[in-house]
Amino acid sequence: MTLTELRYLVAVARELHFGRAAEACHVSQPTLSVAIKKLEEELDVKLFERGGNEVSVTPLGQEIVRQAQTVLEQANAIKDIAKRGRDPLAGPLRLGVIYTIGPYLLPRLVRQVIERTPQMPLLLQENFTHKLLEMLRTGELDCAILAEPFPDTGLAIAPLYDEPFRIAVPAAHRLAAKTELSAEALKQETMLLLGNGHCFRDHVLEVCPESARFASGAEGIQKSFEGSSLETIKHMVASGMGITVLPALSVPQPPEQHPHLRFLDFTAPVPSRRVVLAWRRSFTRYEAIAALRNAVVACELTGVRPLNVG
Incomplete structure (x- = not known):
């Protein structure tokens, strides 16, 4: 077996799709498939279950993939050691x-x-x-x-x-004249959130747990909209769809350069990440x-x- 074959093995185990794994490895799918088949024949084990477009790793294959990851990391470490000797x-x-x-x-x-x-x-x-x-x-x-x-x-x-959070509201919003707000004051507002998968979404839900309730009759935030990025959410806020919570670095400097938004501080204790x-x-x-x-x-x-x- 070769390190290249082990890289292909790890890629298929990660993507669970031969086409995407080949793309990630910058080779054609037939090349990758032949290498995996050769590896299975050499080891005399079945590494993957294949069914239509579905690919899954066999229990024995999972152990071999973990070992392959260790081997690849150690091989990279050899190169790193050599590089460190030079620079x-x-x-x-x-x-x-x-x-x-x-x-x-x-x-x-x-x-x-x-x-x-x-x-x-x-x-x-x-x-x-x-x-x-x-x-x-x-x-x-x-x-x-x-x-x-x-x-x-x-x-x-x-x-x-440590990065504190700030509040973004539309420039014409009734809260725009404030300089700081408490998390409690956000309960009655429509909150704009990042979609699932973003850890910052979870940070905002800790500050404003009412936004996780989603039931129309729930006390507190009645509606919650999702955006794909902080920049998208800022545009949604600027258009008047609601307010949001942002990490400090995402606030433009100076803040006044965004004419349609106002950025407010939290009162103590200020949430942060x-x-x-x-x-x-x-x-x-x-x-x-x-x-x-x-x-x-x-x-x-x-x-x-x-x-x-x-």
Whole structure:
């Protein structure tokens, strides 16, 4: 067997679809299918159950996939060790970022990394938290910027900053003249939320649990609409469809540049989220992680509280 075949194996197990796995591996589907068949013949086991468009991993196949992931990670570690001997920062760093952080942090972060460590380009992946955690586990990503909490997966964690939440209302809204509001004051408002899968949706529901009730007769928020991104939701708020809660970095600077929105602070205690950098404990490029953390600190992010970089 070859490392390439093991990569194909892991891709099919992740996608549960031969076509998507082939696309992710940048090969044709016949090439990938032949490699998987060859691997099954060599091992004399059935790795996948195939039925029409449905693909599932056999119980024995799941054990083999886990071992293949370990082998691939160890093979990458050999390359990393060799690179560290020449230049610990040499080579790309595969970074994942959740959707509600990427658009607001990455433009500044990429500039900092280019200036500080041009030999370490960032290969970026935006996705949901659960997907990024899976990609970390399988070695497809080296590290990820996430918002706590998330499932304990045995990853190494370094705090980056605490990010308070703010309230966005239409400029013509009756609350627009306020400078701050309590979470209690939002109960009678129509709340606009991100769709399922976004961890920030869960953060907002913690602040405004009434928005999870959805029953028309429920006390508190009577309606709840969903958007695909924070930018979409801001446009929905600007059009008068309701109000929303945003992380501080998504608020334009200066806020007045958005003429159709007003941004209000929460009264104490101000809800917030902790943003962290996560990576596998077996990842060997410690200097690259430190350089990335330092680059985040150097971004001088407005409205957040940087945390100590030790």
